[in-house]
Amino acid sequence: MKFKDFLRDNFVILDGGMGSLLQERGLQPGQKPETFNILHPEVVIDIQKAYYDAGSNVVNTNTFGANIFNFPDEEEQKSVIEAAVKNAREAARLSEEDSGCTQPKFVSLDIGPLGQLLAPYGQLALEDAVTAFSRIVQIGAGAGVDLVTIETMNDCLETKAALLAVKENCDLPVIVTNAYDAGGQLMTGADPAAMTSMLEGMGADAVGTNCSLGPHQLRGVMKEFLENASVPVVFKPNAGLPKVEDGKTVYDVTVDEFADEVIMQMKAGVRIVGGCCGTTPDHIRKVTGLVSSLGLTPLPITDKFLSVVSSYTHAVRFDRDPILIGERINPTGKKRFKQALIDHDMDYILNEGLRQADENVHILDVNVGIPDIDEPTLLTETVKELQAVTDLPLQLDTSDPVAMEQALRAYNGKAMINSVNGKSEVMSAIFPLVKKYGGLVVALTLDEGGIPETAQGRIVIAKHIIETAEEYGIAKKDLIFDPLCMTISADTKAAVTTLECVRVLHDELKVHTSLGISNVSFGLPKRNMVTAGMFAAALECGLSAAIMNPFAPEMMTTYHCYRALHDLDSNCSDLIEFAQSYDDKYTAPSVIAPSAEVSKSPETADMTELMTAIVKGLKEQSSKITAKLINEDGADPLTIVSDEVIPALNIVGEGFEAKRMYLPQLLMSAEAAKEAFVIIKERLESVKGSDPAGKDASCRIVIATVKGDIHDIGKNIVKLLLENYGFEVTDLGKDVAPEDILDAVTSLHADVCGLSALMTTTVPAMEETIKLIHEKAPWCKVMVGGAVLTQEYADRIGADAYSKDAMGSVRYVESLLSAGGKNQ
Amino acid sequence: MIGRGQQSFDAPEYVRREILRYALCPGTDDEAMLSIMEKCIDECGKKASFSYRVSYCVLPVTGLDVSSGVIDLDDITLSSRDLAGNLKGCSEVVLFAATVGPGIDRLIKKYTKLDPVKALFMQAIGAERVESLCNMFCDTFPQKLRPRYSPGFGDLSLSVQPKILSLTNATKNLSITLDEGCLMSPSKSVTAFAGIDSI
Known part of the structure; x- marks a missing residue:
């Protein structure tokens, strides 16, 4: 048997x-x-x-x-x-x-x-x-x-x-x-x-x-x-x-x-x-x-008919309670995002994900498709990186089957797949992947003939997709239909058709639905208002999920009201929490009240508002005050850097060196300064392609954690502080081979190379790297740091300098500049 | 080997004084610092999914020479003058591995990229959690145990880690694994010897 x-x-x-x-x-x-x-x-x-x-x-x-x-x-x-x-x-x-x-x-x-x-x-x-x-x-x-x-x-x-x-x-x-x-x-x-x-x-x-x-x-x-x-x-x-x-x-x-x-x-x-x-x-x-x-006999095994996706921690089930799919990891129409993809700025992409997670979306859509980019590699890397920092399930959004397979394989859990449609070619490329890796597939109701104008036409395609999926052994519960939301500015009947489709799919075909809802308002003023209206209407027709912008207050209002009105929010507690935080969150303060928010203490008595914010490590204040200085007071961005940001950082740095301030405070100030730099940089870039944030590009620094060592918190702190002080830092990451560090030093003609090691076992790798740099790139000074190192140890392995902490590295680079010892 | 065991514990109370110490701001009353610490503790409560587990064995001290540092514990022989000094006069030793799980590592990783201050506090919370776990575990013994002694202290090399994980069954029971440098994953894990005085 x-x-x-x-x-x-x-x-x-x-x-x-x-x-x-x-x-x-x-x-x-x-x-x-x-x-x-x-x-x-x-x-x-x-x-x-x-x-x-x-x-x-x-x-x-x-x-x-x-x-x-x-x-x-x-x-x-x-x-x-x-x-x-x-x-x-x-x-x-x-x-x-x-x-x-x-x-x-x-x-x-x-x-x-x-x-x-x-x-x-x-x-x-x-x-x-x-x-x-x-x-x-x-x-x-x-x-x-x-x-x-x-x-x-x-x-x-x-x-x-x-x-x-x-x-x-x-x-x-x-x-x-x-x-x-x-x-x-x-x-x-x-x-x-x-x-x-x-x-x-x-x-x-x-x-x-x-x-x-x-x-x-x-x-x-x-x-x-x-x-x-x-x-x-x-x-x-x-x-x-x-x-x-x-x-x-x-x-x-x-x-x-x-x-x-x-x-x-x-x-x-x-x-x-x-x-x-x-x-x-x-x-x-x-x-x-x-x-x-x-005489025990077994109970029959029954299909629970659940439509679910999952991450490495939890499942998200499609049911009566609407599912929010954050749409912001997507370059469409976003210049800054496209640039991040080209620059391989993973932190920016991750931040977009985490900000949406903070808004309590349930799933993140991930789309990194732009022309001339290696999408399979980039999508897979983005999926891995996102899953290292957020436990939300992801919706993999690509039309490239190779990218889809690689990302699905790497994905930790059961992913949402965006998308198939009624085209035979697409179904035969995607359904085998669904069968192999699992997944909940978004099925768009379009086919070789385009998007049918009528609801009935779209339903016919939906039925065809269900039948084809079955042939691949994919159950209806693993399909979620998107009957396509088009803008009403082009066709005022568009929403009516979509809503009718949602209703039929829900009531008659008994399948779940999702809409890329923001499309409805394209070309119209006050788009969020229109989109939220569509969202409410679609939910009433039985919509299960929406790909949406969680930063739009109108959308979140609709979501919370719908749940409360439909008995999906016990004691209306989510609604109450949302309502209570609404004003703080969505209503911008008309004036900054420095005395209230940036309270002055004796040591900050003589400082400007911005300096106080930086010294106290207040990120938001730092950003707002900088924006106000530039936009309302017409201050020169570079003067802000030289007269306020750098002096504020110096106060903190000196406080840290004198042990009046602790490392976390130093870091908070650095973060606050970074926020100010973001505003300053935007301003400078809008004026001319000028040197952002007053970076001293004449001193180039390469930093890395040496081969075999995976600890990078310390190295990241050093990088942050050096950047704060205006130095151009290229971060090679952790566990970097000596040859790779040398390559970077040579190709950038770096003036300083910072190496970090936490463990005694990786100090030999550090020594090897130093030798290599001194031999092949003699102009470059090597400074080292890390838990196991001491001045004596650093001398023994031939380092040019030892920094006991992040401020030490700033001071060393400054000393090189002032001594003119820097290679030009 | 006298025996092997495994224990799970309920979450111990947070010792905020210790968290501040590990975050390199001991005893601070700076409100911003304290508020970040509370936010991190709160997030750990939601996302770190701490589990407090210990896997251990009790070994007889079958030979101990402080001058040469050779220690025989039935199944293993170690060489460490410092540990020998610590175990002098003990008849048995509790060898244990403790971990609070890898959830905190993910939070540390997340903030390493996004917010170095929070990364520092997450590190600190993880350290405090696993140390509190070790304290709880050592308190379960009726005898008073000697202060714990871990690989990496004094002249006790990290290279004994594979042996410790094998004897305590920690890879199977707690999923603690080692990298090439004998560092543990989850990172907030501790292995230690704790001597039991001869009666």
Whole structure:
């Protein structure tokens, strides 16, 4: 019998713990359990046979850690996995023949975590993880297993890597279980709804939890799985937590307690059960005994018909409550954004994302398409960078299928895909990607013939898209229709058609809808007013989501009112919070009241308003006052820099050096000065292509954290301060090879190179870099800093200067300039 | 090895004095600083998803020579004069790995790019969290433990980290991993020896 056929109508009983039983049978601490497959096959077979004897249908191969990191010798890895499969098969045979156990028996290839954290937390790249898992799958599937189990994964992205490897290397059924903590999250933050949405999207045959806690503590997690999963749910808890009692390791849940709890979950709908750490054949025997004595029969598996996307922490479900998709990461019509893309100014793009996140949007649309740009690379990089700083799900917005695939692959979770339409060519390019990586696809109701003028015409296309998706195995729940919002300034009937379409899609086709709503007001005055009106009307027709501008107060007002009026905002609490912050947020203060906001203290008594704001580290004030000085008082931007900004920074710098002020205050002032510079720069650029922010371009500085070192907070602070003082700084980032630093120094003909190292282990790399620069770029002075360095250490490795802190680096560069020691 | 265990804890109270110390502004009463600290604590509450977990083992001290620094703890032999001095007179030692999880690393990374002051405070909060966790864990023992001693202190090299993670089962239980330089991810993790005095 095939595993999938068995699963359809039966409970599946898995095995229990392996590690602790191996330890009882002689495995030493620190010894790899998988080596027993070859060294002591009889021990492994004996334990696995005991599980089959106790009633297990599935026993995992002893390959939890059989990855390339634990077994760098490929031949050894291969023999360990092959032996593991052979042992499990032998255990099944012996149980059948010697013990007369006749239940269906399957062998599952067990895959545990790699023991390396994936980026952005750790160093391991997604593709390297996929490669590592692929090798296990190839060997295991080749040795003849019935299914694959991915287990104990505590990171969403690593789980994705493992599942991709399984799907790309075999056709076997696959069970995926993750390790949830007491708060119901994976170590890296995902909850069961998020994991379910991603794993189902990628085609896992069953999902659930194993390890980490006892069965009682996982009740909440199981409830979430049963509510969200449309595939069978797996429950494989520990026998509680281990503790040391009277010199022995014991688990705090008894066999009976364990079995009762597992049975309770089976009654609630769980289909696949077993035990993890601390469980033994006794636990399994107790469970199988209860199943037969109680005459328990499995509940049917039902599709929950949920339309969801997810990030690496949570799922966002499309339902009655409207979903806001922030539209601002998009270069269309935005000069500044286009420039950021050309300059590869990732911080600007990330900021656009984070600002929208602050407005409480649910999803961020990500569009980085401009002519002559490598969109696949840029979109993928943007997705990774955004996911390192925000936990919002992303909507990948590109018409380039190559860019779409690369970004989908890198995406951590189940992405929203923008978009397909009724064109055959587009559907045949995008639907296979949806099938492989999972995703909720925006389907535009247009096709080769363009956009139908009537609602009926657009509905016909929608139906065609639903049918085609089905052929690819993509359910209706994973489609979200955009019936296209056109501007009413060109055609006053446009909105009527769109609204009618939304209504039919919602009421008759029972699908979710989304609109790029801002289009409606194109070419009209007070656009936000019109757009918000359209938003309200569309919501009343059943609209599920809108791609919109969250900075428009009109839109947010409509959103909050709609929710409150439709009983989607309990106690109207969100509306009240929104209303209470409305004036502060949207009504600009008519005059700046320095005495109130920038209160003067003795040390700031003689300063100007702007100086006070900078010294006190008030970003917003600094920006507003600078704008006022330039726009209303007609002050010269460069005079502001020389007479106010730099003197203010000096006051703080001196305060810091005299230990009257702390590092965070120094940083806050630097940030406040940066805000002033933003305004000054805008002004200068609007007047002429002038040197922004008074940068002293005659002194060029390159900075980097040296090879092998990943710490960059200190380096970033140095950069910020140097820039504040008007120096041109090229930041090469962290973990930079000596040759790359030299390249930058040479090509920019840099006057100063700043190197940072936090760890003693990376100081040799720093020394190597210094030697290289001194040899090949003798004009360049090298200054060093970082936690492990001292003046003496810096002298020993040949640095020209040592800075004990960020101010020190400013002082050093200033001293070079004043001494005229700078290369011209 | 005498035994192995694993424990989860509820969130300890924030010790703001310690956060300020780690943020390099000890004892400040500057309102701006305090307000940023509170904002960061608030954001951690929503986004850091701290979990407070410890994985440990108890080892017998089977040999200890302060002058040479050779320490035998049943399954492992270490070489550190400073640790030997710290463990002198102990019959057993608790070896543990503690972590508050990687959520804070993401917040640190986020603010490293966007707001260096907040990055500094996020670092500080993470440090305070994991130290508070270590204190809670050490307080669960009926015996009074010696002050904890971690790799990187004195002459105890970071190179013992792989051994510690293996003995405490910390990679499996807590998902702590090491990079090439033996630094831990999640970064807000601690490994330490804490001696138990002979009775």
